[in-house]
Amino acid sequence: MFESAELGQEINKTDYEKEVPELREALLDVQHDLRESGKFQVIILIGGVDGAGKSETVKILNEWMDPRFIETNAMGAATEEELAHPPMWRFWRALPPRGKIGIFFGSWYTEPIVNMVYGTIKSRDLDRAMEGVIRFERMFLDEGALILKFWLHLSKDVQKKRLEKLEQNPETRWRVTETEWTHFKLYDKFRKISERALMHTSTPDAPWIIVEGTDPRYRYLTIGKEILSALRRRLDGGEQSAVPKPAPALPPVDEKFQLKSLDFSQNMTKKEYDKELEKYQRKLNLLVRSRKFRKISAILVFEGSDAAGKGGAVRRVTGALDPRSYRIIPIAAPTEEEKLHPYLWRFWRNIPRNGNFTIFDRSWYGRLLVERVEGFCSPADWMRAYGEINDFEEQLARSGGVVIKFWLSITKDEQLKRFREREVTGFKRFKITEEDWRNRKRWNKYELAIGEMIDRTSTDTAPWTVVEANNKYYARIKILKEICERIEAAM
Amino acid sequence: MFESAELGQEINKTDYEKEVPELREALLDVQHDLRESGKFQVIILIGGVDGAGKSETVKILNEWMDPRFIETNAMGAATEEELAHPPMWRFWRALPPRGKIGIFFGSWYTEPIVNMVYGTIKSRDLDRAMEGVIRFERMFLDEGALILKFWLHLSKDVQKKRLEKLEQNPETRWRVTETEWTHFKLYDKFRKISERALMHTSTPDAPWIIVEGTDPRYRYLTIGKEILSALRRRLDGGEQSAVPKPAPALPPVDEKFQLKSLDFSQNMTKKEYDKELEKYQRKLNLLVRSRKFRKISAILVFEGSDAAGKGGAVRRVTGALDPRSYRIIPIAAPTEEEKLHPYLWRFWRNIPRNGNFTIFDRSWYGRLLVERVEGFCSPADWMRAYGEINDFEEQLARSGGVVIKFWLSITKDEQLKRFREREVTGFKRFKITEEDWRNRKRWNKYELAIGEMIDRTSTDTAPWTVVEANNKYYARIKILKEICERIEAAM
Numbered sequence: 001m002f003e004s005a006e007l008g009q010e011i012n013k014t015d016y017e018k019e020v021p022e023l024r025e026a027l028l029d030v031q032h033d034l035r036e037s038g039k040f041q042v043i044i045l046i047g048g049v050d051g052a053g054k055s056e057t058v059k060i061l062n063e064w065m066d067p068r069f070i071e072t073n074a075m076g077a078a079t080e081e082e083l084a085h086p087p088m089w090r091f092w093r094a095l096p097p098r099g100k101i102g103i104f105f106g107s108w109y110t111e112p113i114v115n116m117v118y119g120t121i122k123s124r125d126l127d128r129a130m131e132g133v134i135r136f137e138r139m140f141l142d143e144g145a146l147i148l149k150f151w152l153h154l155s156k157d158v159q160k161k162r163l164e165k166l167e168q169n170p171e172t173r174w175r176v177t178e179t180e181w182t183h184f185k186l187y188d189k190f191r192k193i194s195e196r197a198l199m200h201t202s203t204p205d206a207p208w209i210i211v212e213g214t215d216p217r218y219r220y221l222t223i224g225k226e227i228l229s230a231l232r233r234r235l236d237g238g239e240q241s242a243v244p245k246p247a248p249a250l251p252p253v254d255e256k257f258q259l260k261s262l263d264f265s266q267n268m269t270k271k272e273y274d275k276e277l278e279k280y281q282r283k284l285n286l287l288v289r290s291r292k293f294r295k296i297s298a299i300l301v302f303e304g305s306d307a308a309g310k311g312g313a314v315r316r317v318t319g320a321l322d323p324r325s326y327r328i329i330p331i332a333a334p335t336e337e338e339k340l341h342p343y344l345w346r347f348w349r350n351i352p353r354n355g356n357f358t359i360f361d362r363s364w365y366g367r368l369l370v371e372r373v374e375g376f377c378s379p380a381d382w383m384r385a386y387g388e389i390n391d392f393e394e395q396l397a398r399s400g401g402v403v404i405k406f407w408l409s410i411t412k413d414e415q416l417k418r419f420r421e422r423e424v425t426g427f428k429r430f431k432i433t434e435e436d437w438r439n440r441k442r443w444n445k446y447e448l449a450i451g452e453m454i455d456r457t458s459t460d461t462a463p464w465t466v467v468e469a470n471n472k473y474y475a476r477i478k479i480l481k482e483i484c485e486r487i488e489a490a491m
Numbered sequence: 492m493f494e495s496a497e498l499g500q501e502i503n504k505t506d507y508e509k510e511v512p513e514l515r516e517a518l519l520d521v522q523h524d525l526r527e528s529g530k531f532q533v534i535i536l537i538g539g540v541d542g543a544g545k546s547e548t549v550k551i552l553n554e555w556m557d558p559r560f561i562e563t564n565a566m567g568a569a570t571e572e573e574l575a576h577p578p579m580w581r582f583w584r585a586l587p588p589r590g591k592i593g594i595f596f597g598s599w600y601t602e603p604i605v606n607m608v609y610g611t612i613k614s615r616d617l618d619r620a621m622e623g624v625i626r627f628e629r630m631f632l633d634e635g636a637l638i639l640k641f642w643l644h645l646s647k648d649v650q651k652k653r654l655e656k657l658e659q660n661p662e663t664r665w666r667v668t669e670t671e672w673t674h675f676k677l678y679d680k681f682r683k684i685s686e687r688a689l690m691h692t693s694t695p696d697a698p699w700i701i702v703e704g705t706d707p708r709y710r711y712l713t714i715g716k717e718i719l720s721a722l723r724r725r726l727d728g729g730e731q732s733a734v735p736k737p738a739p740a741l742p743p744v745d746e747k748f749q750l751k752s753l754d755f756s757q758n759m760t761k762k763e764y765d766k767e768l769e770k771y772q773r774k775l776n777l778l779v780r781s782r783k784f785r786k787i788s789a790i791l792v793f794e795g796s797d798a799a800g801k802g803g804a805v806r807r808v809t810g811a812l813d814p815r816s817y818r819i820i821p822i823a824a825p826t827e828e829e830k831l832h833p834y835l836w837r838f839w840r841n842i843p844r845n846g847n848f849t850i851f852d853r854s855w856y857g858r859l860l861v862e863r864v865e866g867f868c869s870p871a872d873w874m875r876a877y878g879e880i881n882d883f884e885e886q887l888a889r890s891g892g893v894v895i896k897f898w899l900s901i902t903k904d905e906q907l908k909r910f911r912e913r914e915v916t917g918f919k920r921f922k923i924t925e926e927d928w929r930n931r932k933r934w935n936k937y938e939l940a941i942g943e944m945i946d947r948t949s950t951d952t953a954p955w956t957v958v959e960a961n962n963k964y965y966a967r968i969k970i971l972k973e974i975c976e977r978i979e980a981a982m
Contacts, residue, residue: 059810068819323565328558
């Protein structure tokens with residue numbers, strides 16, 4: 001894979017100086033068009049061998065293009081804050097909005113590769129990590145992002161000479177530390193392992209571009225031209241996202257969803273409720289205060305029909321918690337800024353650090369509910385969301401997040417009753433809007449969407465709990481009990 | 492000041508239970524109206540003596556109101572990330588947007604008071620800190636925020652009993668640590684010092700409300716009712732921001748601004764420029780790489796007439812820097828989310844941590860330029876901006892930020908020449924828009940605004956550097972040189 005990047009490719013100074021001014025103008029222009037279009041973001045990864053010129057390359061790109069619309073992210077060792085979140089969190093935070101370019105120096109590839117070189121993970125772990133990376137990048141590609149992955153390569157011989165030269169110059173000496181020489185001693189291993197990682201993740205839509213790092217002029221021109229042509233192709237519409245759209249899934253023949261077989265006959269008296277409420281709030285409070293909870297976190301999702309009692313249920317949960325330990329995130333239509341990012345972005349921003357709760361009042365499942373039913377996104381978009389969401393939740397779970405999802409279900413009759421009650425109540429906050437009635441008319445459409453959603457996104461790590469909510473007391477206790485059990489099991 | 496909060500005020504259970512349901516309904520309603528209006532944010536501080544029930548009070552407020560629209564912020568010891576920024580940074584990050592309530596548990600008062608109790612600062616430092624706090628709160632009041640400051644008080648006797656009781660109950664024992672007992676031993680001192688701080692900062696628009704903490708029912712009802720009535724008053728328009736609007740300042744009689752006396756005759760040849768550019772870029776690069784720079788940060792502000800060459804100048808500065816060490820923040824019209832916060836919010840979000848640069852391409856001075864001239868804000872708003880901005884920059888400077896501000900000035904003729912050149916150039920990014928011509932027509936209005944701005948916001952800690960930019964070479968070198976000098980002086 002690296003052979004063609006060991007040929008000693010170079011460009012002489014005359015040719016270089018002839019080509020650069022034109023390339024710069026073209027890059028500035030294409031960057032301007034990207035900004036104007038605002039349609040997609042560009043993610044540029046610069047990886048490779050130590051001493052192959054990663055840092056200089058990033059500098060040159062910032063000089064050639066308009067640095068005001070480039071965000072350069074150096075992803076070094078994770079900070080304390082970052083370690084208290086899933087590994088991908090810091091990359092999500094650093095992603096550029098549509099219309100901008102984000103350059104990543106060190107990326108989601110760095111840690112798995114380095115860990116395997118140092119022997120702290122096995123090759124099957126690397127493979128698994130790379131599969132995760134493919135799915136991660138795939139999501140961005142599907143959201144329209146342009147991903148350009150450059151790997152700067154040096155032969156062993158050249159790398160050695162390069163490091164020695166950097167060391168001799170007082171101005172660059174600081175860049176050669178122990179780490180660089182330790183890496184060098186592991187050159188062969190590093191080469192083999194990165195080859196494996198790169199081969200695995202060189203997908204048709206986001207292939208690795210291997211660039212020989214020996215000659216700076218060759219390196220800069222190659223990368224500059226690649227960026228220019230990829231951007232130009234995409235902007236001129238010659239290349240849409242090349243990902244084939246999934247064929248629409250057939251609706252299940254029998255429509256036998258879990259929801260249809262719910263039993264709403266539960267009863268619970270106020271007296272029973274008060275007793276149980278105290279019991280489970282107390283239990284939850286104790287669980288969360290235990291030392292073990294500091295190493296995990298809880299992500300609660302509340303979805304359900306209008307008037308199913310989400311707000312009341314949330315209040316009974318938070319009633320058991322220290323207000324310092326939770327955040328409630330109410331989800332409405334995305335803001336301007338949020339629209340400039342992939343749809344999962346605003347949820348990633350709000351996941352809790354260890355020892356804390358985030359309670360989502362509506363959630364990423366909007367994609368499979370309102371966005372699907374109202375046609376706010378294309379069928380291809382919501383169809384891929386099944387996999388993306390499972391992936392997202394798995395990442396949360398893998399880093400200690402307990403993902404607890406509730407669907408609060410009421411019957412159509414019960415909803416009507418509650419709507420009517422609300423219409424006569426004195427509290428403005430319970431006023432029924434036009435939209436509520438409109439949603440109600442789409443009951444069947446929503447039922448189909450909900451059924452599919454629950455079937456397809458109820459996973460081992462993040463199962464749905466369907467809550468029969470005609471009786472509010474029963475519903476609240478079921479929810480509290482489930483939270484206690486899930487957290488207990490995780491600790 | 493605390494005497495009336497030592498009377499043993501209490502409310503009996505019957506009265507409490509009669510009053511609470513109605514209060515809760517009213518609170519939920521007023522919160523709903525706040526959300527609907529979206530006009531202002533509510534900042535509630537809960538401070539006071541240990542054991543006076545701060546934590547329980549916050550919990551009750553979250554139970555009584557809709558916790559989805561409350562953000563509770565526990566401000567404990569600063570994290571590593573927070574320590575690398577000015578002290579107020581973490582409060583800015585936690586401020587609620589308009590339409591929401593933010594509860595602060597521990598606030599900007601905590602550290603100064605505690606530090607003085609422990610003797611690490613003197614009383615004049617406390618006074619100075621409190622003056623800063625008044626200005627800080629004043630700005631939010633001027634932006635329309637409602638600030639409610641509650642101080643929960645306990646007499647010494649009651650505090651002792653309370654701490655002992657908490658310790659005896661296994662469920663609350665965890666809350667009484669060494670710190671609480673150490674604080675108790677310092678009760679008298681703490682009382683005296685907080686009294687001083689509170690008296691100083693009990694302003695007509697944001698007075699402290701002292702609440703006796705002995706009886707929980709009394710405490711909850713008092714605070715709940717205060718919140719309700721303050722919110723209701725404001726929403727019903729009975730009480731606008733009570734701050735008197737400043738009288739319009741008279742324009743200076745002679746209009747003798749620094750700008751008018753600029754000399755644009757500087758010359759610099761390409762050859763001189765190349766030599767100087769190399770010299771100062773090299774110098775800047777070395778300065779920034781030095782160990783001493785890790786303890787400070789640089790905040791660069793680029794303002795100037797259209798076509799004055801800001802972009803080109805920025806590129807010459809970043810050319811000297813490691814791309815990992817700077818961020819460029821281009822400032823355009825505020826986004827939806829930004830509009831929900833005071834105008835300085837988006838700048839606070841982007842200030843650098845120590846060891847880094849933030850380069851603002853246009854900045855908070857938009858308030859005194861485009862917003863003033865185009866009438867996007869009221870005269871009262873831009874007039875108070877002078878003081879707010881000086882305050883902001885002083886805070887940056889005090890925590891090691893080197894604030895370097897450039898005004899790039901060109902003559903009206905030179906601008907015309909550049910506009911004409913741009914109209915014929917092939918690069919789309921340089922196309923002249925309608926807006927550019929419109930701004931040009933307001934040259935005189937802008938000149939007045941610019942002149943006043945420079946006169947009034949050129950401070951010792953953050954002086955303006957006016958750059959005669961008809962000759963681009965000269966301008967760029969002047970800028971680089973100034974940056975080197977300012978950073979050198981700071982180290």
